[in-house]
Amino acid sequence: MSGILSFPRAVAAATIVASQLASCALAHADDKPGRTTGTPPKPAQNLSSAHAEIDTEHIFGFSMGSDIGKPGEIEVEFENVGAFGKRSGSYAAWANLNQVKYTVSDNFRIAPGFSLGGQHISGVPGLADHRDLAFSGVALELRYKLVDRAVAPFGLTLHAQPGWSRIDDATGLHIAQYGAEFAALFDRELVKDRLFAAFNVWYGTGGTREIVTNLWRHDSEMQLQAAISYAVQPDLLFGLGVRYARAYDGGALDRFLGDAVFAGPTFSYSISKEVGISGTWQMQVAGKALGDNRSLNLEQFERHQALLRINLHF
Numbered sequence: 001m002s003g004i005l006s007f008p009r010a011v012a013a014a015t016i017v018a019s020q021l022a023s024c025a026l027a028h029a030d031d032k033p034g035r036t037t038g039t040p041p042k043p044a045q046n047l048s049s050a051h052a053e054i055d056t057e058h059i060f061g062f063s064m065g066s067d068i069g070k071p072g073e074i075e076v077e078f079e080n081v082g083a084f085g086k087r088s089g090s091y092a093a094w095a096n097l098n099q100v101k102y103t104v105s106d107n108f109r110i111a112p113g114f115s116l117g118g119q120h121i122s123g124v125p126g127l128a129d130h131r132d133l134a135f136s137g138v139a140l141e142l143r144y145k146l147v148d149r150a151v152a153p154f155g156l157t158l159h160a161q162p163g164w165s166r167i168d169d170a171t172g173l174h175i176a177q178y179g180a181e182f183a184a185l186f187d188r189e190l191v192k193d194r195l196f197a198a199f200n201v202w203y204g205t206g207g208t209r210e211i212v213t214n215l216w217r218h219d220s221e222m223q224l225q226a227a228i229s230y231a232v233q234p235d236l237l238f239g240l241g242v243r244y245a246r247a248y249d250g251g252a253l254d255r256f257l258g259d260a261v262f263a264g265p266t267f268s269y270s271i272s273k274e275v276g277i278s279g280t281w282q283m284q285v286a287g288k289a290l291g292d293n294r295s296l297n298l299e300q301f302e303r304h305q306a307l308l309r310i311n312l313h314f
Helices: 006-032 047-055
Strands: 074-084 089-105 108-122 130-147 155-167 174-191 195-210 216-233 236-249 255-270 277-288 304-313
Touching: 089 130, 108 155, 216 255, 236 277
Parallel strands: none
Antiparallel strands: 074 089, 074 304, 089 108, 108 130, 130 155, 155 174, 174 195, 195 216, 216 236, 236 255, 255 277, 277 304
């Protein structure tokens, strides 16, 4: 509880976004008293250009929108995440996830992928000096669109991604890791064709065996994310993202280790109908590690985290 109380503004902001989405859903239900439970919604007609043209999945930086593409659509994605800066020494880590996404139906998408990782670590207390680039693992992403924003006040997509890793992205150590991440992805069009908002709840868990020691450890993490994005043009959007992250020892959020708040600008640009690029650079603006009174949490997290994503549509 101490971690939450140290960041009341971050949690309050996340709560406000969640309550706003919930109130919209209730209002939508009240406006349609004649609709009985279990009756499927009618297909959307004459959708706005925002619904027709702007895919919200990648316009929020680290946060995700609810769109999953059209049935039969194939997409190749190259996602690159960088983490930079510890308390002292030189630290940089790069994680790359390459996926082929196939939208099976209006509501379901599957995306197998493989990952690469690299680290450049020198003089960081608690971490061995390391410099390497290697194949790090595989993953399978599954997404199910539970609420379509085209016919409801907001969109909601459920995300699950099991995976296996042979390299620790943060340290570069050889490991055998089995884990998964789960998320609820909300988004909403606040101003027609212009302003969009997203709210995500993420939970990740995994078991890791260190090859050198043959010892197992379990850890988990939870994040609340909120973002807004404004369309300067239909193919160019800028925004702001905020994330509140909590790290735990144990696979089920067992023992709290520390938390951090990240914030930074986002962008998304559609170079053409087939090619898009998006990203963000976020800085840790608040944080605390358990047992450490110094500002920021540079034990479980870094000073800066950045993302650059390239998407090819077929």
